[in-house]
Amino acid sequence: MDLLERYLQAVGQYLPAETKDDTIAELRSNLMEQIDAREEDLGRSLTAGELGDVLRTHGKPEAVALRYLPQRSLIGPAVFPFYTLTLRRVLPIVVFWSAVASAILFVVSRHESLAKALVGFALGLWQPLLISAAIITAIFATIEWARQRGKLPENWNEWDPAKLPAVKTQASPDCSPRSMAKRVIDLCAHCLWMAYVLWVPWHPFWIMGPGVFYMDSLNVALGPVWHTFYALLITLLVVQLVMRLLAFVPAAQRLLMPMKVVTDLLGLVASGILAASSTYFVAAGAAANVPRIATVNQSVGLAFRIVFVIVLIGFVKDLWQYVKRTKPLRQMAF
Amino acid sequence: MFDSLRLELRRGCLILAVLAQLRDEHYGYTLRKALADEGLAIEESTLYPLLRRLETQGLLTSEWREEEKRNKRFYRLSKDGEAVLELLLAEWNGINESLHKILKHEE
Numbered sequence: 001m002d003l004l005e006r007y008l009q010a011v012g013q014y015l016p017a018e019t020k021d022d023t024i025a026e027l028r029s030n031l032m033e034q035i036d037a038r039e040e041d042l043g044r045s046l047t048a049g050e051l052g053d054v055l056r057t058h059g060k061p062e063a064v065a066l067r068y069l070p071q072r073s074l075i076g077p078a079v080f081p082f083y084t085l086t087l088r089r090v091l092p093i094v095v096f097w098s099a100v101a102s103a104i105l106f107v108v109s110r111h112e113s114l115a116k117a118l119v120g121f122a123l124g125l126w127q128p129l130l131i132s133a134a135i136i137t138a139i140f141a142t143i144e145w146a147r148q149r150g151k152l153p154e155n156w157n158e159w160d161p162a163k164l165p166a167v168k169t170q171a172s173p174d175c176s177p178r179s180m181a182k183r184v185i186d187l188c189a190h191c192l193w194m195a196y197v198l199w200v201p202w203h204p205f206w207i208m209g210p211g212v213f214y215m216d217s218l219n220v221a222l223g224p225v226w227h228t229f230y231a232l233l234i235t236l237l238v239v240q241l242v243m244r245l246l247a248f249v250p251a252a253q254r255l256l257m258p259m260k261v262v263t264d265l266l267g268l269v270a271s272g273i274l275a276a277s278s279t280y281f282v283a284a285g286a287a288a289n290v291p292r293i294a295t296v297n298q299s300v301g302l303a304f305r306i307v308f309v310i311v312l313i314g315f316v317k318d319l320w321q322y323v324k325r326t327k328p329l330r331q332m333a334f
Numbered sequence: 335m336f337d338s339l340r341l342e343l344r345r346g347c348l349i350l351a352v353l354a355q356l357r358d359e360h361y362g363y364t365l366r367k368a369l370a371d372e373g374l375a376i377e378e379s380t381l382y383p384l385l386r387r388l389e390t391q392g393l394l395t396s397e398w399r400e401e402e403k404r405n406k407r408f409y410r411l412s413k414d415g416e417a418v419l420e421l422l423l424a425e426w427n428g429i430n431e432s433l434h435k436i437l438k439h440e441e
Contacts, residue, residue, distance in 0.1 A: 025398075025405065027382065030363045030382065033361075033364075033404075057378075
């Protein structure tokens with residue numbers, strides 16, 4: 001019987017003090033009854049192994065004790081769906097506003113590099129996310145606590161069918177396939193635009209107009225950052241060309257949205273490279289006005305940082321829409 | 335898959351069976367044996383905590399008493415338990431009838 005007492009002691013470790021003795025006494029009584037019945041069947045005392053089998057069948061001490069404890073859940077099944085829905089709606093908004101805040105800080109602090117700003121954003125994101133999740137969890141745990149004690153108003157879970165959104169009569173513009181004529185015009189326009197971008201480096205007049213002669217007179221040339229930007233721009237245009245061609249293939253429609261995210265990302269990287277640079281124009285001769293070039297570079301740099309922030313916000317918005325479309329939130333009316 | 339559905343199906347029925355069986359007084363071990371004899375086997379680790387929970391809810395009463403030189407905790411249906419059992423049985427019979435009709439349609 002030493003084994004039985006050891007078993008009961010192990011169960012007792014996990015029971016609340018106020019009910020422990022009573023529960024253990026009842027368990028002992030029931031188990032001894034079971035052991036007696038088994039011994040009566042066999043006509044002899046149980047061996048240590050057989051007693052172990054009885055206890056093993058009865059259950060692991062921790063599991064047995066846990067069944068005697070009241071159900072403990074921070075947020076129960078009635079409230080949990082609302083909790084997860086709120087998390088899924090609020091956390092992306094937190095990410096969005098954190099991105100906006102980081103972008104504004106990046107623009108304002110002229111000395112911070114883009115890479116440093118991005119790393120800072122990524123590393124600092126967990127804090128607002130964790131705080132928001134903790135606040136939401138605390139609110140819903142309070143709601144659950146109040147619900148279990150009947151302290152919520154009777155109509156807390158009521159909803160009004162009249163407030164349900166109207167039936168969508170047509171798919172959103174992003175989802176509806178465009179007409180063949182529109183797709184053809186789009187493809188032609190894009191090809192023309194690509195041809196222009198490929199042609200213009202050798203004919204700068206067609207992008208800068210008379211400004212070319214002004215730049216020549218100032219002895220100013222474009223900085224090396226534009227070479228990197230140009231290579232990225234060509235890559236971006238090629239991806240967009242592929243997208244426009246895929247628009248004619250019905251089976252490839254599902255690839256368009258992820259490809260749009262890729263092009264947005266390329267656009268973000270391209271504008272990021274420009275925003276991160278500080279040298280857009282360089283002196284092309286001894287007669288160049290270097291202090292003036294430095295002032296122009298600073299002004300252009302600020303402009304590109306603002307552009308980068310706008311592109312970043314657009315990218316986060318598109319990415320959020322893509323994620324939302326890929327994993328649609330459960331339709332709920334409340 | 336089947337096991338979890340089976341468990342779900344049995345959960346409510348077990349409470350009904352335990353309440354019905356406790357119209358007569360039992361202690362844990364004999365109750366389990368009586369249910370098993372009627373074809374409704376139930377694990378000790380499920381039954382004993384269930385008895386405690388039903389007692390906390392006021393559906394059962396219990397008392398410690400010595401029988402065959404051993405202290406045992408005897409459970410019996412309380413007044414509230416009897417009323418709840420009546421309601422549950424009516425519900426159960428309704429469900430049972432409906433299910434029979436539905437299953438007949440399918441035959």
